[in-house]
Amino acid sequence: MKLLYTTLIFHSLISTFCTKLPSSFKKCDYKNPNFNQCLTEAIQTALVQLNHPMVGLPSLDPLMVEKFSIGAGTGPVGVQENFQNAKLYGFTKGIVQNADLSLNPSQMHLNFTITMPQFKILAQYQLEGQLLLIPVHGKGDATLLLKNVTGVAFLPLEKYTKKGLTHLRIVDGKVTLPKTDLLYMNFQNRENRSQEFSDMINKVLNDIWQAIFNDVKSGYESFFTEITVSLAGKFFDKVPLSEMLDNVE
Numbered sequence: 001m002k003l004l005y006t007t008l009i010f011h012s013l014i015s016t017f018c019t020k021l022p023s024s025f026k027k028c029d030y031k032n033p034n035f036n037q038c039l040t041e042a043i044q045t046a047l048v049q050l051n052h053p054m055v056g057l058p059s060l061d062p063l064m065v066e067k068f069s070i071g072a073g074t075g076p077v078g079v080q081e082n083f084q085n086a087k088l089y090g091f092t093k094g095i096v097q098n099a100d101l102s103l104n105p106s107q108m109h110l111n112f113t114i115t116m117p118q119f120k121i122l123a124q125y126q127l128e129g130q131l132l133l134i135p136v137h138g139k140g141d142a143t144l145l146l147k148n149v150t151g152v153a154f155l156p157l158e159k160y161t162k163k164g165l166t167h168l169r170i171v172d173g174k175v176t177l178p179k180t181d182l183l184y185m186n187f188q189n190r191e192n193r194s195q196e197f198s199d200m201i202n203k204v205l206n207d208i209w210q211a212i213f214n215d216v217k218s219g220y221e222s223f224f225t226e227i228t229v230s231l232a233g234k235f236f237d238k239v240p241l242s243e244m245l246d247n248v249e
């Protein structure tokens with residue numbers, strides 16, 4: 001089995017999170033019996049607003065990622081897909097459900113589910129290997145489109161103190177993708193391969209998208225894990241717990 005390899009580097013705009021949240025963000029009371037319901041709405045409200053840059057906050061639509069890789073699978077995808085200069089569209093249209101935060105020291109975590117009706121990646125790709133047993137060496141522009149992709153985030157947390165204030169830190173987060181309705185792929189070859197060849201490859205890929213997706217799903221899960229952990233981690237690092245929630249120590 002080939003090792004999975006996923007890395008991504010955000011553009012520096014992610015470091016612009018501010019310690020004070022805008023008043024348009026919803027602040028929930030941790031002691032309220034309906035806290036988790038409030039938190040679900042708060043995450044949803046925050047996400048929707050990040051469709052444009054706000055003071056001290058990054059825009060998530062698009063989210064720029066310098067590079068990432070989706071590792072080869074053990075089935076049809078015998079190739080590591082390397083992407084550069086990626087623009088990711090769709091986070092702010094995500095539907096948030098089932099947020100659950102516990103600050104109980106024995107089991108500190110944040111869980112939530114997000115379903116994105118359309119998640120689009122525009123990037124430059126580079127492939128070196130075999131796809132469906134056909135040798136592929138190519139680079140060019142790629143479009144990847146995931147429809148109704150559901151991500152389930154599990155973010156174990158710990159508390160720490162910075163400048164006298166309590167902050168949260170993600171210990172070892174994980175995002176799984178239990179459901180995706182469609183993966184559309186288009187790889188345009190900029191080199192000397194004929195358009196017919198590209199069209200043929202793209203057609204085959206899309207005919208068997210489910211097998212392709214299953215083969216590299218853990219790569220996509222790592223990708224979404226790194227994005228979620230980076231974004232939420234930066235947020236927790238900048239914003240003290242007492243600025244996010246009421247009635248917390």
Ligand SMILES: *[C@@H]1O[C@H](CO)[C@@H](O)[C@H](O)[C@H]1NC(C)=O
Nearest residue numbers: 100109110111152153154155
């Ligand atoms: C949070 O997610 C983890 C991992 O999926 C799961 O084991 C745990 O039961 C979840 N907690 C809640 C309260 O849903």
Ligand SMILES: *[C@@H]1O[C@H](CO)[C@@H](O)[C@H](O)[C@H]1NC(C)=O
Nearest residue numbers: 117147148149180181182183
């Ligand atoms: C995505 O979900 C919506 C709403 O449930 C549904 O109408 C649509 O057909 C789904 N898309 C695909 C590609 O299955």
Ligand SMILES: *[C@@H]1O[C@H](CO)[C@@H](O)[C@H](O)[C@H]1NC(C)=O
Nearest residue numbers: 136137138139189191192193
């Ligand atoms: C394109 O042509 C060059 C020179 O003939 C060759 O080295 C290269 O492998 C070709 N690339 C592809 C994708 O066929």
